[in-house]
Amino acid sequence: MDSMAELVMTVLFFVLFTAVPLYFWYKIGKHFENKHYVSIKEREARFSKLPFSPSDTIDETRHVESIMLVTGQVVIGSDPFKRYIASLVNLVGGRISVFEAPLDRARREAVLRMKESAAKMQADEVINFRMDTMSVGHNAGGEPMGIVEVVAYGTAIRYARQ
Amino acid sequence: MENLERKDLPGRLILTNIDRVPGREIVEHYGLVAGSTIRAKHVGKDFMAGIKNLFGGELTTYTELLNESRQEATERMVAQAKKLGANAVINIRFSTSSVAQGAAEIYVYGTAVKVA
Numbered sequence: 675m676d677s678m679a680e681l682v683m684t685v686l687f688f689v690l691f692t693a694v695p696l697y698f699w700y701k702i703g704k705h706f707e708n709k710h711y712v713s714i715k716e717r718e719a720r721f722s723k724l725p726f727s728p729s730d731t732i733d734e735t736r737h738v739e740s741i742m743l744v745t746g747q748v749v750i751g752s753d754p755f756k757r758y759i760a761s762l763v764n765l766v767g768g769r770i771s772v773f774e775a776p777l778d779r780a781r782r783e784a785v786l787r788m789k790e791s792a793a794k795m796q797a798d799e800v801i802n803f804r805m806d807t808m809s810v811g812h813n814a815g816g817e818p819m820g821i822v823e824v825v826a827y828g829t830a831i832r833y834a835r836q
Numbered sequence: 837m838e839n840l841e842r843k844d845l846p847g848r849l850i851l852t853n854i855d856r857v858p859g860r861e862i863v864e865h866y867g868l869v870a871g872s873t874i875r876a877k878h879v880g881k882d883f884m885a886g887i888k889n890l891f892g893g894e895l896t897t898y899t900e901l902l903n904e905s906r907q908e909a910t911e912r913m914v915a916q917a918k919k920l921g922a923n924a925v926i927n928i929r930f931s932t933s934s935v936a937q938g939a940a941e942i943y944v945y946g947t948a949v950k951v952a
Contacts, residue, residue: 703892710893730854738858743851743928745906749899751885753892776892783894802854810898810934821895823902823940825930829852 696755703753707775714782721789726800726828737834742795745827746787749810750780752820760820777822781805784826797830804828849914850924850951857924857951866920866948871912875905876939905942906930913944922948 732738752760756772763770784805792800805826850857885897917925928946935941 706891706893732858741850741852741858743853747899747902749895749902751889751892751895754890806930808932810940821889827853827930829854
């Protein structure tokens with residue numbers, strides 16, 4: 675009888691202090707993620723006519739009117755649900771798919787910001803595109819907290835209009 | 837990089853990360869110019885970032901911090917290039933490292949040249 679009560683208590687504690695909060699964080703994280711993706715897709719459609727490439731070749735047949743260095747940067751964090759799952763996966767090893775979405779969001783957002791400043795100068799394309807990812811923010815123990823900074827930069831080119 | 841975008845203003849340098857300036861010829865080389873800065877946010881903002889990190893998503897305070905740092909580092913590099921008499925900086929590279937909790941070092945470097 676005693677062991678039965680113990681088991682019930684353990685399960686109850688797990689549900690109350692682990693499963694419920696995790697579900698709560700999962701829902702919150704998912705909500706903000708979906709909202710961000712909607713905005714990303716909407717802006718990506720708007721800037722789809724502005725090509726960017728990591729090569730540094732330009733259209734030699736056209737006259738270059740102006741060039742400018744454009745950058746886009748974003749720092750993105752992860753919610754406790756993701757960090758919890760990641761710490762579990764870390765024990766057994768394997769693909770940590772929960773961190774793929776935040777990184778994808780950060781990269782696409784950084785590119786969009788770069789494109790926004792390129793569009794401000796009416797650029798026709800962005801060449802020599804580069805992207806850096808860096809983990810920022812550590813807790814007191816020096817452990818990374820799942821925060822990454824992404825910076826996207828390149829040279830915006832505006833050709834003379836015919 | 838708000839103020840670097842107004843490149844057409846007089847006294848602004850041409851900044852690019854390709855190794856030439858299209859349509860212009862490089863007439864003089866001044867070598868490497870660089871700028872670096874280490875910045876941190878005050879404790880309150882760090883705390884707010886910690887709260888935000890509970891929800892996932894963008895940490896605006898840190899984006900702002902790194903934005904300001906990158907701008908300042910670029911300005912230092914530009915000042916150095918101007919002192920040498922250059923009117924363009926080519927082959928610009930950025931590098932970032934986090935040196936302490938809530939602080940980041942930004943290093944920007946490139947080649948100062950004169951184009952005609």
